[in-house]
Amino acid sequence: MPELPEVEVVRRGLEQHAVGARVTAVEVLHVRPVRRDPRGPEGFADALVGRTLTAARRRGKYLWLPLDGGDALLAHLGMSGQMLVQPPGAPAERHLRVRFALERPGAEPTELRFVDQRMFGGLAVSAGGAELPAEVAHIARDPLDPLFDDDAFVARVRRRAVGIKRQLLDQTLVSGIGNIYADEALWRTRLHGDRPGERLRAAQVRELLAHVRDVMTDALAEGGTSFDALYVDVNGQSGYFDRSLRAYGQEGRPCQRCGTPIRRVAFANRSSFFCPVCQPVPRRPRATRRIDPPRPR
DNA sequence: CAGCTTACCTGCCGGC
DNA sequence: TGCCGGCAGGTAAGCT
Structure with missing residues (x-):
């Protein structure tokens, strides 16, 4: 959880x-x-x-x-x-x-x-x-930390060719995001997780960051009820999961924006969920293919 | 050396 | 019913 x-x-x-x-x-x-x-x-x-x-x-x-x-x-x-x-x-x-x-x-x-x-x-x-x-020294600050450096994050993301979802999950770049909130924030931003960081505009990365914060804040508001005076209950699942997830775990269900069935694909030994219309797969998933210049002879 | 795969655990679910 | 493979929201070590 x-x-x-x-x-x-x-x-x-x-x-x-x-x-x-x-x-x-x-x-x-x-x-x-x-x-x-x-x-x-x-x-x-x-x-x-x-x-x-x-x-x-x-x-x-x-x-x-x-x-x-x-x-x-x-x-x-x-x-x-x-x-x-x-x-x-x-x-x-x-x-x-x-x-x-x-x-x-x-x-x-x-x-x-x-x-x-x-x-x-x-x-x-x-x-x-x-x-x-x-x-914990190697763990980056998280997006709810007042000292989180937005500019540095945007710059680092755009310096690497790695897919944006992988970067969201990199705890040395930004911490606290896991498979669920990565998929949810990407859905909200209409970005496919395989989009290379270096091909995103700064404004897109900023918007993504804003959605990461929103989805986490929303989840926090709903998860806060599972405490009472006697015990510390970690069960964040009950409240938030049923109502608010738009992508994660929603395979086959209609996208809440466009109605297209949410797809599920293998990702890093687990799964990614996304809307194939709102979040189009990048044409070349990665691999900056370029033509080698002719060899001088 | 950045980036990807594998290992670490237990339990549950669906298919055969 | 039982067995087996697949899968689960984590990190970090290890390999290429």
Whole structure:
């Protein structure tokens, strides 16, 4: 589930329900989710017990909770990760991987739980990572970050021949966009994802960026309801998916603009969805073919 | 070295 | 019913 809007929903929930709490115990139920932590499962737990969570930050799809002392609990949800805040007695979720006992002054104890079916996600304690974990340094700012540099983004996109969808998914260029929001933003801009960046006009890239922001903001508005006082629920699917998707997952359904059935094609080991009329396939998908000059002899 | 493929996991769904 | 392939919104390592 998690692209930027979903991760932001989780961040807000953690800000509300976990920040200010002290970690009193950590239980690692599966080692895989802490594989990135150089200390190993035991060291991971030891580095957290007794610490207080002082904030909840995010860049793109990465999330971290700074700790008193300057380290941070870093999290990535991967494909199926969830962060849940539960009362300690709640039955264990099927894919519960790590749990943290939390105590906040003047409040009932709670449990923070990392639940992840596929375990592509993970947790780590980032040494000195309170401001920006080293593990996140290569990730670009996301389009909702006030310091995101629009001009630099436009310039970089137009410098490369790579298809625009691939560039949207490149987290070192712009972060937070995944397969769904890439397809949705491209549909809104009427651009095919195979259009080479270098063949787009600056105004088109700007318009695309504006649509990326719009679709993420819309999603955020609808995903914000899945929190309540007791738990942090990551299920952004329910509200947003049914109503607002115009391209992603809509194969065969009529395009909401022109009625043409949405098409699905293979893309980078998954799928792309687009309207073949509104978003025409570029004539030469890529490969700048040019005629070699005659050889002097 | 930019750009593409592959690996990493588990579960579900549809076809045979 | 059971088995198998395909597919799922993630990143990053590895190959060309």
